[in-house]
Amino acid sequence: MDLVVFSLTICALTILIFSLFCAVVSGIVMQRRIHNDLRHQVEAHEPIRAEAGFPNETGFSLSTPNFLPLVKLSWRIVYPDYLPTRIRLSADKRLLEEIIPRKRCKSDTVIRAFTVSDVLGFCRYSWRQTQEVPCMVLPRTNSIKPLPLLRSLTAEDGIPNPSGDPDGDRMEIRRYVPGDSVRNIMWKVYARNRQLNVRLAEKSVFHSRRTVAYLLGSRNDEAAAAVARIALESGVLGEDWAFAADGAEQACESLPVALEAVARSRAIGSAHAYGLDHFLDSAIANAGAHCIVFAAAELTPWLGPLKNTIARYSGQFSLVLATDGLNDIPWPGLWQRLLLTDGRNRSKDEKNGGSRAELLNLLTDLSQLVESTLIVDRKTGLSFDHKLRKV
Known part of the structure; x- marks a missing residue:
């Protein structure tokens, strides 16, 4: 019996040492190979462009580690965000990278966490590798319907309006x-x-040829970013427009630069500073211009600064609030709580959506300060007015 136990112990130690040797040696070889490949492909690699919620190929590929047996290679992107990564085997026996981002992001570098392990799971060799390549993930638009033409109103001889200046x-x-x-x-x-x-x-206003719009960032602003993207790509801002977002250094007047500002508006580390005041001071020469603000339909920290901006600025404002559904879910009953069905199967969009009561409180707080309000539900694609009536 002792000889049997001794033999099994020797076999287990042999397998463990062999697995450790294969994992460490393969990891060191793969680390040097990946480092050399990325160094030689700095200029040849194309920027990563993806859309949240869908599988996207990044163009990054590696050869399979076949020089030692019982070894597998895996990796995932950890910066600019923890992006779910899938690895597919191509027809020419290469490992292709495919990501499914959850939210938008923008960065100039990508950091991947590589892991070489044995197939039994005893040992693994891990390291992180940085690649200097631009990465931009745009927000998912879902089924958002085309928005009405968002045009700015400026005080001048034109349409009678009590909010204008006496220039008619x-x-x-x-x-x-x-x-x-x-x-x-x-x-x-x-x-x-x-x-x-x-x-x-x-007192009158007219439809200005130049439209100014701004995206306010917050914790659950993915729907607002998607609406801003739709407005930019569909051309509802008109021909002459200026756009900016939290985190943008200057106003954007072209579609590619504006989409980068939308992707960069989501803060990866610390939150971006409130930048609407700086945008209005630098991008608008006419003090009476009309500004369109995209924001999340929830009570967020930008509410107080926005009120101060509206009170300080002489022009008018219009709000486009976006949400991922209005969650008026009642408190679960006794049997639901006993059966553990108290919302564990809710989708992520429902968890990110705001309540109808909270949205009504926000609209009541802001409706007296702005010219008009439009609420867009990204989940259903419908639009509502300030009284939550379908538009």
Whole structure:
């Protein structure tokens, strides 16, 4: 019996030592090979462009480690985000990388965590490798329907509107008050009835040819970023527009640069600073211009700074709020709690969606400060007004 136990121990130690030798030697060889391949392909490798929620090939591939038996190679991307990575075997026996991002991101480098292990799982050799390649992941648009034409309103002679400046036609008539100019008095009316009336310019606005839009970042802003992407790609901002987002250094006036700003607006490390004030000061020469703001339909830290911006800025604002569904889910009953069905099977979009009561509180808080409000549900693709009526 002792000889049997001794023989089994020797066999187990032999297998363990052999697995350790294969994993370490293969790991060192693969690490040097991958390092040399990435160093020689710095300029030849194309930038990584992907869309969240779908399988995307990155163009990164490696040869299979077949110089030692019982060894397998795996890796995953850990920066700019922990991206779920799938490895496929091509027809020419190469390992192809495929990622399925969950959220948008933008970076100039990609870090992968490689692991060489034996097939029995006894030993593994791991390291991280950095590749200097641009990586941009755009938000998933789902079934968002085409948005109405988002155009800016600027105070000038055009459409009658109480929010505009008195730059329209002289059509407003009222009684004279101290301080009115004498040239505005209607002298013919005064000659008939001895009443002093004045004719003033009507407050009006017009559809500006230049549209300005901004994306506010927050924790659950993926739906807002998707709506901003749809607005940019479908051309609903018009021909002449300026766009920026939290994390962008300057205003964007072309589609590729604007899409990069949308992807970069999601902070990987520390949160981006509130940048709407800087954007309005630098990108808009006309102080009375109209600004369209994309944001998440939830109570977020940008609510207070946005109120201050609206109070300080002389122009008008329109809000486009986005969400991943309105979750009016009742409290589960006793049998549901006993059967462990209290929402464990809810989808991720439902967990990220906001409640109808919270959204109504947000709309009540902001509807008095902005010109108009549009709510877009990325899950269903429907749009609603400030009273949650379908548009």
